[in-house]
Amino acid sequence: MNKSFNLLFFIKKSKIKANGTAPIYLRFTIDGVPKESSSKRNIQPIKWDNKLQKVKTERLY
Known part of the structure; x- marks a missing residue:
């Protein structure tokens, strides 16, 4: 039984706030499902x- 796992941190520039900051998101992929x-x-x-x-x-x- 093979399992795959990946974790990626990124900022979401499409959601920049009025003060100029953007939220930090994480994308995790388990068995190819993000x-x-x-x-x-x-x-x-x-x-x-x-x-x-x-x-x-x-x-x-």
Whole structure:
């Protein structure tokens, strides 16, 4: 019995609020069936790193 699972974090730019923030969503796929859910968190799109699926951080060195 093979099971597959994948998890992806992304921001939903189509739902940008008046203050310029967008909600962070997660998409999980189980056995090829995708589902989306909100993380109930918001972020400015400029601070989101799509490749790493996380908030961009500033290096202090």
